[in-house]
Amino acid sequence: MTRIAAWGAIALGMLYFLMPLVGMAEFSLKMRRGVYSLDAYARVLGDPKFQETFGYSVVMAIFTILFGVLLVVPTAYWVRLKLPGARPYIEFVTLLPLVIPAIVVVFGYIRLYNTSSWLPLTGTAMGTNILLMFGYTTLALPYMYRAVDTGLRTIDVATMTEAAQSLGAGWITILARIILPNVLVAVLSGAFLTFAIVIGEFTMAALLNRPAFGPYMQLLGANRAYEPAALAVIAFAITWACMGLIQLVTRLSKHDRARN
Amino acid sequence: MSFLKLSHLEKSFGPNRVVKDFNLDVAKGEFVSLLGPSGCGKTTVLRMVAGFESVTSGGISIDGQDVVGQRPNQRNIGMVFQAYALFPNLTVAQNVGFGLRVKGVAHDAASARVHEMLTLIGLPDLGNRYPFQLSGGQQQRVALARALAPSPQVLLLDEPLSALDAKIRVSLRTEIREIQKELGITTIFVTHDQEEALSMSDRIVVMHKGIADQVGTPFDIYNRPTTRFVAGFVGTLNQFDATLIDPTNGSVEIAGTKVALARTINAREGAKIGLALRPEAIHLGRAAGRDVVLPGNIRDVHFMGSVIRITVNFAGGQISLDTFNRPSAPPPERGAAVVLSANATDFIVLSD
Ligand SMILES: Nc1ncnc2c1ncn2[C@@H]1O[C@H](COP(=O)(O)OP(=O)(O)OP(=O)(O)O)[C@@H](O)[C@H]1O
Ligand SMILES: [Mg+2]
Numbered sequence: 001m002t003r004i005a006a007w008g009a010i011a012l013g014m015l016y017f018l019m020p021l022v023g024m025a026e027f028s029l030k031m032r033r034g035v036y037s038l039d040a041y042a043r044v045l046g047d048p049k050f051q052e053t054f055g056y057s058v059v060m061a062i063f064t065i066l067f068g069v070l071l072v073v074p075t076a077y078w079v080r081l082k083l084p085g086a087r088p089y090i091e092f093v094t095l096l097p098l099v100i101p102a103i104v105v106v107f108g109y110i111r112l113y114n115t116s117s118w119l120p121l122t123g124t125a126m127g128t129n130i131l132l133m134f135g136y137t138t139l140a141l142p143y144m145y146r147a148v149d150t151g152l153r154t155i156d157v158a159t160m161t162e163a164a165q166s167l168g169a170g171w172i173t174i175l176a177r178i179i180l181p182n183v184l185v186a187v188l189s190g191a192f193l194t195f196a197i198v199i200g201e202f203t204m205a206a207l208l209n210r211p212a213f214g215p216y217m218q219l220l221g222a223n224r225a226y227e228p229a230a231l232a233v234i235a236f237a238i239t240w241a242c243m244g245l246i247q248l249v250t251r252l253s254k255h256d257r258a259r260n
Numbered sequence: 261m262s263f264l265k266l267s268h269l270e271k272s273f274g275p276n277r278v279v280k281d282f283n284l285d286v287a288k289g290e291f292v293s294l295l296g297p298s299g300c301g302k303t304t305v306l307r308m309v310a311g312f313e314s315v316t317s318g319g320i321s322i323d324g325q326d327v328v329g330q331r332p333n334q335r336n337i338g339m340v341f342q343a344y345a346l347f348p349n350l351t352v353a354q355n356v357g358f359g360l361r362v363k364g365v366a367h368d369a370a371s372a373r374v375h376e377m378l379t380l381i382g383l384p385d386l387g388n389r390y391p392f393q394l395s396g397g398q399q400q401r402v403a404l405a406r407a408l409a410p411s412p413q414v415l416l417l418d419e420p421l422s423a424l425d426a427k428i429r430v431s432l433r434t435e436i437r438e439i440q441k442e443l444g445i446t447t448i449f450v451t452h453d454q455e456e457a458l459s460m461s462d463r464i465v466v467m468h469k470g471i472a473d474q475v476g477t478p479f480d481i482y483n484r485p486t487t488r489f490v491a492g493f494v495g496t497l498n499q500f501d502a503t504l505i506d507p508t509n510g511s512v513e514i515a516g517t518k519v520a521l522a523r524t525i526n527a528r529e530g531a532k533i534g535l536a537l538r539p540e541a542i543h544l545g546r547a548a549g550r551d552v553v554l555p556g557n558i559r560d561v562h563f564m565g566s567v568i569r570i571t572v573n574f575a576g577g578q579i580s581l582d583t584f585n586r587p588s589a590p591p592p593e594r595g596a597a598v599v600l601s602a603n604a605t606d607f608i609v610l611s612d
Contacts, residue, residue, distance in 0.1 A: 159345040162312050163403075165332040166339040167359035167410060177358075181349040 021236070028229035040230035049216060050231075057205075057213035060129070061198035064136040065191045068144045069180075071137065073187065076148045077179050080157050094145040097138050102203040105135060110207070128208050135204040140194035147193070151186025152179070185250050192242045199235070263288035263446050264309070264414055269318035271304050271470075278304050280470040282318070289444040291437065293457040296467030297493065302450040305467075306416050309448065311335050322413050338407030338445075340417040344399040346391040352402050353378070353387035359410035377405040380439060397428040404436065408443065415440070415447040421456065433460055454494050458482060466490045483538075488610045491536045498537045498579045499610070504529055510609075515576030519552050521604050526611075534610035541606035542581035544570065544592070550601035554579070558596045572600060 031039040044050055079090050097105070109131055113121035121127035157179070164174045180187070205212035217235075221228040262285030271279040279301045286292050294302040307313040309320055311332035320327050327335050346355050353374050360370040378384045381401040391399055400420055407415060420436070421429045437460045440447050451457050457464050458478040466473045466481060468489045474481060485491035491499065502512040502519075507529060510521035514535065527533055543550055556574030568591050572579045579600060583591070592598060 155348065156343060156345065159341055159343055160347065162310070162332070163339065163341060163345040163347070163406075164358070164362075165312070166310055166335075166337055167406070168333045168362045169358075170333055173362055178347055178349070182347075 024229050025233050028226060028233050031226040040226040041234070044220075044227050044230045044234065053211050053213045053216035054199075056211050057199050060133060060136065060212065061195045064133050064140065064198050065194050067133060068137050068140055068194055069187055069191070072141070072144045072148050072190070073180060073183065074175055076145060076152055077157065077175065080149070080152050081161060091145070091149075094141045098142050102135070102139060102201070103207070105138060106204045106207045109135060122208070128210060132204055132208050132210055132212075135208075136194070136198050136201060139201065139204075140190070140197050143193040143197075144190040147186045147190035148183055151183030155179075155182045185246075188246050188249055192246055195242060196239060199238070262286060263290075263323055264448075265319070265321045266305070266309070267319045267321075269305065269308060269320065270316045271301070271308060271313065272316045278470050279308070282470070282472055284465060284472065284475065286446055286448065288446055291440055291447045291449065291460060291462045293449045293451055293461040293464045294467055295451055295454060295457040295464050295494070298452060300467045301470040302452075302467055303418055304470075306418050306448060306450050309414070310337050310339050310416055336410075336413045338410070338412035338415045340400070340403050340407050340415070340420045342419045342423055344391070344396070344403045344423075346399055346403055346406070348391055350390075351387065352383070352389050352391070352394070355391065355402060356387075356405045356409050358406060363410055373409055377409045380408075380442075381405045382435075396424050397432055400424065400432065401435070404439070408439075408445070413446065415445045416450075417447065418450045419452070420449075422451075422453070429456075436460070458494075466493060468493070483608075485536070485608060486611055488534055488536075491608060491610055496539055496580060497608075498539065498542070498581075500535050500537075500576050502533055502535045504531045504533050514554070515574065517552075517554055517575075519604060519607070521607055521609070523609075525609055536608040536610055537579070537602060537606060538608075539569065539580045539582040541602055542579060543601045544581060544583055544598060546599060546601050549603070551604050552602045552607075554600045554602075556598060556600060558592050558594050558598060561591045561594065563591065572598060574600070 028040050029036040029038070031037060031043070075090070079087055083090075110122060111117075113119055113127075113131055115123045121131045160178055160182075161174055164178050169177070199213055200217075201212070202214035202218055206215045206218070217228070217231055220231060264284075264286040266282055266284040269279055269282040270277070282301075282305060284292070294305060296302050304313060308315050311327070311330060311334075315328050322335070322337075346352075347358065350358065353371075356377050357370050357374045360373055365373070374387065375384065378387055381404060383398060383401060383405075386394065386398065386402075391402070394402065400423075404417075404420070417436070421432055424432065433456060436449075449457075449460065458481070461478055463475060463477055464481045465475045466489070468487075473487050474485060474490045476484070481490065481494055485494060485497075488499065491497045500514055502514045504525060504527050505511040505513055505518070507525050507527060510523045510525045512519055512521060512525075512533065512535070525533065546553060554574050554576075556572040556579065558570060559573045559578065560571040562569040562571075563585070566585055568583050568585055570581050570583065570591065572581065581600065
């Protein structure tokens with residue numbers, strides 16, 4: 001009896017998730033009257049604006065991930081190693097981006113770094129890109145930090161560090177050769193979340209006036225019927241491809257097999 | 261000429277003095293154990309030598325060079341941890357080669373050295389395994405090889421055997437000692453297991469509350485403990501109070517029985533002094549040549565197999581003694597009146 005109830009609940013949940021997806025996918029195929037076709041997809045993929053904005057966001061995502069990893073891994077490591085008492089405060093700080101709306105952050109940025117400020121980052125396209133990357137990093141911080149911190153929990157950070165130090169290793173060697181490889185799976189799941197956030201982010205990119213994918217989706221959604229649905233399906237496909245990649249990496253990293 | 265020299269070493273954590281005026285000279289190639297109960301500061305001393313813990317005051321020098329100001333990765337020290345601490349993302353060979361790679365040793369030379377080390381620890385074929393594919397004993401041997409590969413000046417081991425089960429612990433003891441002798445590496449070994457310390461070491465430092473209570477060979481420590489703590493901590497020991505009758509010839513009185521210890525004792529006449537006697541130095545019944553005889557009655561008999569431990573009540577308290585099991589002679593009954601005999605020279609005079 002409880003088994004049936006459990007399966008029923010699962011089925012209901014699946015319906016809840018899948019129905020809109022199926023509906024949207026179906027709708028995205030109906031651009032040509034009366035028959036299913038991939039016209040909407042062809043339209044979206046063929047749009048130079050799509051290629052441009054998507055390419056821009058992917059590059060931004062990659063830089064955000066690199067910057068995030070360089071920022072978060074050493075920080076989380078250092079906090080675990082030397083300042084365990086500060087962990088609650090650091091965690092609180094990393095949670096702030098969930099509480100402070102992106103629009104507040106970006107207005108703060110614009111006030112601080114406008115063309116008449118001491119560091120006029122918004123004066124150039126490159127400067128604005130860097131600012132946007134900082135913004136994205138902030139938005140991704142809660143996920144990235146938690147993922148890395150959880151990864152660090154699975155190894156004995158202090159003893160690993162001391163073992164490496166007694167073998168002559170300095171901080172950079174320890175981080176690059178011991179700590180990072182051991183939290184790589186955690187870093188990748190953080191990276192994937194960062195990727196998803198950056199690809200979909202609208203507020204910051206729009207207010208900083210950068211040609212990102214988020215504003216493009218919004219524009220398309222406001223003006224077209226079938227293309228946004230096709231775009232959403234494409235976005236889902238990318239997300240799932242990322243998940244598959246994470247699984248693959250987890251599977252391939254041999255030393256993790258024992259733990260999983 | 262000492263190779264590793266710790267002089268007046270002190271360590272405080274806040275108001276808590278954990279290591280106090282610790283002095284130790286270790287000769288080149290010597291194997292020294294730090295032995296003591298939990299919390300006495302053994303690990304702290306070792307970590308100061310390794311550089312993981314700052315020194316509150318005092319000096320550490322290796323081969324005449326002061327290392328107190330050096331960071332751990334600048335000191336040429338190999339360390340083996342209780343929890344193995346192998347790098348889980350690296351293979352056995354990569355673990356062993358880590359120190360060489362960090363030092364920039366050329367690839368060919370490094371792999372030759374790694375192979376040499378793996379052969380030394382008896383695992384030449386496991387280079388491609390990951391740590392999780394090894395048993396605890398194998399992991400600890402790899403950790404030893406990893407520590408030794410860069411040819412450190414000093415090897416430090418912090419209770420390397422205590423996470424292993426009894427059989428492997430004993431065999432690895434011998435193995436570590438043999439490797440240490442073969443390489444002639446100066447070694448400090450931390451343990452709270454007296455058997456380990458007694459069987460492996462050239463010298464033992466018995467630590468108590470951050471102080472080096474006694475430093476000596478295993479034979480000295482066991483047979484001639486100088487303080488009550490060492491006497492009580494190493495082996496089982498019967499301790500009694502005695503009154504000094506004559507300091508010059510060491511004549512004392514134990515619970516009404518006069519005993520001539522035949523040595524000068526550094527105390528006033530009439531002073532209370534502490535004496536101790538190993539269980540194996542006491543004989544049940546009279547025996548030729550045993551000049552001290554104490555009457556008593558049997559309190560308890562513990563049959564432990566080849567050895568029988570008997571507790572006897574006598575006027576001055578309790579005494580434990582060991583006799584070997586003999587199938588033809590059953591042990592005495594409880595309450596039976598017996599006499600105990602011992603050699604005056606076996607009495608140990610304790611100086612607190
Ligand atoms: N980082 C620290 N901060 C504060 N106190 C410490 C610290 N490390 C050790 N201590 C204290 O110093 C004392 C000695 O510790 P240490 O680890 O050297 O003992 P030990 O002899 O190695 O004991 P065990 O056999 O249990 O390993 C203990 O009382 C411990 O509580
Ligand atoms: Mg310890």
